[in-house]
Amino acid sequence: MTHPMLELQAADTMADQLRHRREHLGEREQMQAARNALVRWDQSRKVMRQRLDELSGVIEECESKSHDLDAQRDRLQAQLKTVIAPREAEALQSEIATVNETRSGIDDEELAALEEQARIDDELTEVLGQEEALREAFIAADEVLSAAEADIDGELERIAERLEGLRAEVDKASLRRYDRLREQHVVAAATLAGSRCEGCHLDLSAAEVDVVKDEAASSGGLADCPQCGRILVI
Ligand SMILES: [Zn+2]
Structure with missing residues (x-):
């Protein structure tokens, strides 16, 4: 889903x-x-x-x-x-x-x-x-x-x-973050395709990928892109 x-x-x-x-x-x-x-x-x-x-x-x-x-x-x-x-x-x-x-x-x-x-x-x-x-x-x-x-x-x-x-389906804190990011970037939330953030199109290092995956696992599938700060959906 x-x-x-x-x-x-x-x-x-x-x-x-x-x-x-x-x-x-x-x-x-x-x-x-x-x-x-x-x-x-x-x-x-x-x-x-x-x-x-x-x-x-x-x-x-x-x-x-x-x-x-x-x-x-x-x-x-x-x-x-x-x-x-x-x-x-x-x-x-x-x-x-x-x-x-x-x-x-x-x-x-x-x-x-x-x-x-x-x-x-x-x-x-x-x-x-x-x-x-x-x-x-x-x-x-x-x-x-x-x-x-x-x-x-x-x-x-x-x-x-x-x-x-x-x-209504997204938690309040994530929504605030999303709205703030939307003011800066057109795209505020993106997927991680392999090791690439689809928001900034930059590759994350293997260590960074591990960090965001851990972060996502503990916060409902959401993490921060270490490159651009967008919400990464994993
Ligand atoms: Zn990014």
């Missing part, structure tokens, strides 16, 4: 492995990737909307400036009809030319803004169309992760019950 100390160690090792597996689930990486995709999606949507707002502002400003410039040009042209002196007419014509030039620059600016607006509008429509698929992918990945975690949690619960039973 296996010594309860070894069964205890085996159950704790299994629980360690399960906890490790739970922490490193591939399903968690997939869920995080799906969540990151959703976050990136939301960010790009915000950036696009922000740029569209900026462009609306630019277009509005261009319209307003164009309107003012048109009014200014109309005024200058009306004035031009009333002047007689060629020098005055020349000055007005030059002023009108400057206004026209400015107006043309603003037209170019507005056109560029309108083109960018149309392009981003199309991109935004496409991006908005991805929302449902991205949300569904995230929810699905989250569910898969939860199911994987629940499986492991179920196994851990069964092991916890088993551990409780096993711990």
